[in-house]
Amino acid sequence: MxxxxxxxxxxxxxxxxxxxxxxxxxxxxxxxxxxxxxxxxxxxxxxxxxxxxxPELLQVVRQQHEISHFRERVEQLEGFAIKPSKGSGGKGIMVILRREEEDYIKASGVAVSLSTLERHLSNILAGLYSLGGAPDVAIIESLVNSxxxxxxxxxxxxxxxxxxxxxxxxxxxxxxxxxxxxxxxxxxxxxxxxxxxxxxxxxxxxxxxxxxxxxxxxxxxxxxxxxxxxxxxxxxxxxxxxxxxxxxxxxxxxxxxxxxxxxxxxxxxxxxxxxxxxxxxxxxxxxxxxxxxxxxxxxxxxxxxxxxxxxxxxxxx
The missing domain is CATH 3.30.470.20 (ATP-grasp fold, B domain)
Incomplete structure (x- = not known):
């Protein structure tokens, strides 16, 4: 090269x-x-x-109270990606590869809890990762198997x-x-x-x-x-x-x-x-x-x- x-x-x-x-x-x-x-x-x-x-759209979380629906849905998911709809530069994207008992394993290999995922969703809705800090929605997509x-x-x-x-x-x-x-x-x-x-x-x-x-x-x-x-x-x-x-x-x-x-x-x-x-x-x-x-x-x-x-x-x- x-x-x-x-x-x-x-x-x-x-x-x-x-x-x-x-x-x-x-x-x-x-x-x-x-x-x-x-x-x-x-x-x-x-x-x-x-x-x-x-990638298949699994769920859209628009309001804080809808996070409870994510809690119900995630029990059925093995791998998925959480993204801020208005994020940029890859900020706020969390990719989950699999579950290990009560933990969710990120693409980096780090284990996170369900409460961590819910807190991440809450931060997305609050605009932590959006352009200009405006309120946002979170989308949950199917995991891409490369x-x-x-x-x-x-x-x-x-x-x-x-x-x-x-x-x-x-x-x-x-x-x-x-x-x-x-x-x-x-x-x-x-x-x-x-x-x-x-x-x-x-x-x-x-x-x-x-x-x-x-x-x-x-x-x-x-x-x-x-x-x-x-x-x-x-x-x-x-x-x-x-x-x-x-x-x-x-x-x-x-x-x-x-x-x-x-x-x-x-x-x-x-x-x-x-x-x-x-x-x-x-x-x-x-x-x-x-x-x-x-x-x-x-x-x-x-x-x-x-x-x-x-x-x-x-x-x-």
Whole structure:
């Protein structure tokens, strides 16, 4: 895997935060579309309308008194995920893998009690994890059983795939792998590994942790350069379809691969971060300008995905 320094990336079209905010987010994202992606519950509902699969919704907790219903329901659940509907950056997400007698085992291996789960739900409703601290609702989803072909590259947590979509075209992608530093979460700022993926075929291009190049997963020692995502074309089409669903011109689409259900939409982001460029070892700007220069944009998600595979792929030995 070839590493390209940040200085070289500037020459290759690195998109900085100011330009992202002004030239792409502000210009291409209508304000009325933000609630669709800032609210995970709304995202799930709109995604279903556009044939984009998501993890099964088990329960919605909107009021404090409804926590008692969770107590009744959780007795029947082996594994599940609790999420704040308006949370960001992975904050407030608690993933439970299994039960051991009276305890619930988190993805990190830590055991928590039922009272801890109820307190977590109460904190979500109070807005502890929401944007601006506004009151929120909690959603309980089915547990994603990660495809073992990808799970072997991650430490405890479920790996996910971030695809940046511009005007409906998937322009750049990366695989995010959980580590001990990231507490089982696929969050790069917390220490997860970012693996740049070739848009043409879903193969590894480059890998970083804390913006430094790596070859092996820091916890498992697994080589990362052999990664290749199965069903890659289907994932790009799913990501492209989110453009029609939301109307957002510039967004991040986060997918996971379930062992039984295949690719699932985890969430959408109207302000995707820029670390994907470090993971790929190249800048976003040339691809964004390419799409802006198209005289006849493609009308269907399938055509846009195929165009991206043909035009934004990277030659590999």
């Amino acid at each position: 070839k590493w390209i320094s940040p200085f070289a990336m500037n020459r290759l079209g690195l998109l900085n935060m100011n330009r992202r905010n002004v030239d792409y987010i502000l210009r291409y994202n209508e304000r009325q579309a933000y609630p669709l992606v800032d609210n995970k519950l709304k995202t799930k509902l709109i995604a279903t309308e556009y044939d984009v699969n998501t 495809d073992p072909r990808l799970a072997k590259y991650s430490f405890q947590g479920v790996p996910d795939i971030r695809i940046v979509v511009f005007q409906g075209y998937p322009v750049m992608a990366m695989l995010r792998l959980a580590t001990k530093d990231s507490d089982g979460k696929a969050n790069l700022h917390q220490g997860a590994v970012g693996v740049g993926l070739n848009i043409a075929n879903g193969r590894c291009l480059n890998a970083v942790q804390f913006n430094r190049p790596i070859i092996l997963h820091p916890d498992t020692g697994t080589p990362l350069n052999s990664i290749e995502i199965d069903g890659w074309e289907q994932m790009l089409i799913m990501a492209s379809r989110c453009y029609e669903a939301t109307g957002l011109g510039y967004m991040g689409v986060d997918l996971v691969v379930d062992a039984e259900r295949g690719p699932l939409l985890l969430e959408l982001n109207a302000r995707p971060g820029l670390a994907i460029q470090m993971a790929n070892g190249r800048g976003l700007l040339p691809r964004l300008k390419h799409v802006e220069g198209l005289e006849r944009p493609h009308s269907s998600p399938e055509k846009r995905a195929h165009y991206a595979m043909a035009n934004f792929g990277v030659a590999q030995p």
